[in-house]
Amino acid sequence: MALETSADSPAPLRQISTLIGQYVGRLGAVWVEAEVASLNRRPGKCFLVLRDLRATLSIRATCHVSILDAAPAPVTPGARVIVHAKPTFYEPSGELSLEIREIRPAGEGELLAQLERRKQLLAAEGLFDARLKKPLPLLPRAVGLVTGRDSDAEKDVLQNARLRWPGVQFVVRHALVQGADSARAVITALRELEAGGAVEVIVIARGGGSIESLLPFSDEALVRAVHSCSLPVVSAIGHEADSPILDLVADVRASTPTDAAKRIVPDVREELAGVTAMRGRAAHAVRRLLEHEAAGLAHLRSRPVLAAPHVIVDRERMLVVDTRDRARRALDHRLGREQDQVGSHLARVRALSPLATLERGYAVAQRPDGSVITALDQVPEEFGIRLSDGSVAVRTLSTKEIPHA
CATH class of the missing domain: 3.40.50.2300 (Response regulator)
Known part of the structure; x- marks a missing residue:
C-alpha cells in the first residue's frame, strides 16, 4: 500500500529508507549487462563499479573473490560483462548496490574466454610442449x-x-x-x-x-x-x-x-664479421701455440743434454774405456797369478817325474813287457834299462843281493 503523507503529517526519512529497502529486498536476482568502470580487489572480497554501456549511469557492486576467479576470462577495468546479481539497499547511507553471484565476459571478453x-x-x-619444437635450419636452401x-x-x-x-x-x-x-x-x-x-x-x-x-x-x-x-x-x-x-x-x-x-x-654482414673475428682468433691461437712450442724447444735446447750432447757420449765412452782397462788389468793379474801357479805345479811335477830322476843319473830296469823291476827275484835273463835319453838292452850275467843299511 502507498504511504499516506502530507505537509502536516510527513514521514520520517528513516521510514522512507526502510520502505525502499523492503521494496528492493523483494526483487529477485537479475542478469545485468554493463562495463566494469573500476575494480578493487581485497582479501576475500571485490568492489566494482559497473557503468551502463550507453548512459552515464553507474552503480556499485560487490562479490566474493572466488566468483571473480571463476570467470571464464580475466575481468579487468573496461571489460564488458554480464553479471547475475541481486539488488541491495543500504539504509544508513541510502545507497543502492548489486551483490554479484556470477560474472561472465560479454562481447570481446566472451570471445577471449x-x-x-x-x-x-x-x-x-x-x-x-616445448620438447616438440623443431629447430630452424641455419641457412635454409x-x-x-x-x-x-x-x-x-x-x-x-x-x-x-x-x-x-x-x-x-x-x-x-x-x-x-x-x-x-x-x-x-x-x-x-x-x-x-x-x-x-x-x-x-x-x-x-x-x-x-x-x-x-x-x-x-x-x-x-x-x-x-x-x-x-x-x-x-x-x-x-x-x-x-x-x-x-x-x-x-x-x-x-x-x-x-x-x-x-x-x-x-x-645477417650476411654479421656472419662475415663473425668469420673474420674467428679467423683472427684462430690466427692468434696458432701464433700463441707456435710461440709456446718455440719457447719449449728453446728451453729443451738450453738443457746441457741438448746444448752439448757429446758430453754424455764422452762420459759413457770414458766409462767404457775405464771398465775395459780395469777388466784387462784384472785379467792380466789373474792370468799372471794362474801362470805362476801353473809354473809351481809344473816344477813340482817335474821334480816328481821319473825322467827328472833319470836325468840325475838314475836308471830304471824294465822287463820286456815294460813293467819295472824292483827286486832281484824279478830280474829276467834279458831286460832293458831306461835312461834319460833312451834305453839299453842287457843280458843278466849274475845277481848280488845288497842288504839294507
Missing part, C-alpha cells in the same frame, strides 16, 4: 611463405630477409588470411609447401588486426595442421601484442613479419 578454453584443451593434449596476396606482411618478410641474406630463395603461397575460409586456405598452402620438398622452413605471416580478424589463426584445424607438419613453422601474425593460438603451436613465434625475416636467415 572461448579462445582460452580452446587453448587449455589443446595444451592438455601436449600440442604446445628455400623458405616457404604463406601470406595474403600483395600484403604488407609479404613485402616485409621478403625485403628484410633479402637485405639480411641476398641469396635466400622463397616459395610463396598466397592464401586468404581473413574471413571464414582463411583457415582452410592456409592449411592447403601449408600442406602444398610441405609436400613440395623444396623448402626447409615455412613462415605463416599476416599483418595486425582486431581479435575477430585474427580468429582464423586460432582455428583448431589449423593448429593441428601446424603441429603435424614435418617442417619447422614460424608464426608471424599481427603485432607484438597479438597472440593467436598459432603462436603457441608454431616452432618459433615471431612478434612481427619483420621479426620473422630476422629469424629465418642470418
